[in-house]
Amino acid sequence: MTTTIETEIDILAHPERVWAVLTGFPAYPAWNPFIVSISGPLRPGARLSVSIRPPGQAGMAFKPRVLVADNARELRWKGRFLVPGLLDGEHYFRILPQAEGRVKFVHGEHFSGLLEPFLRRSLQGATRQGFLAMNAALKARAEAP
Template sequence: MQENEGRTDGHTISTTVTVAAPPERVWEVLTAFDRYGTWHPSLEILRGEPRAGAALAMRIAAGTPQERSAEGTVVAAEAPRLLAWEGGMPGLLWGRHSFELVPDGAGTRVVNSETFSGSMAADVLAANGGLLEEEFRAADAALRSAAEGGSAAGRG
């Protein structure tokens, strides 16, 4: 079930989706960083591992005019409930992205969110908040499909 009552509160974009798979399965998909390009519609993790302190290299909005590279650091990897990373330009635009997994019957409720800070955060969200929310919704649907599909990390 795709709930996705997306919201933008101040400098946070957050969506929620219910996945018909246990948290351990969703965790498996989310932490197979080398497989993001096979299921995630707008993010590839080019380098990194799912452990606190690990450096990440990412391609965001791959294949679109907004494509950009980014680096970050995993700040939480608490199996199977919380995965978070952060990165950006300190003081200007900093983002902390997280996936919170909550058991929900036989499935998992996933809260997909990013909180932005810095002097550019308000302007960036005012100009791009709608696009970012659409990207989150597409990612939620893809995560649900990958986790419910059964292969080790989605399609591929």
């Protein structure tokens, strides 16, 4: 069983600008309501330290492994809760160029594992709301002068 959450938002900014905001990890506490902190190298195979806070829920920290870090195109990582197969999540951000100076930002995650059926409602509720809040905040920051 798997649950996929996928959200998207149009951003009036060049892909490089959106990428700079998305990968400007030290600034996350100032603007990101969902991923409240993140650190680590952006290269496939590297581990990140990530702290999230879904709306109305307790925060959670984990150390996912970077799968893709394609400049101004895609950032993807895979994280696990405690042990592989309990609850795994493959989180992704895609920056899709549209008309000149605009992108579609796609933000999603595929969840799987033994706990997935029990957490599906929370994932589709609070976690989805966290993605949407982050998308709106990213849009505001990327479009700011």
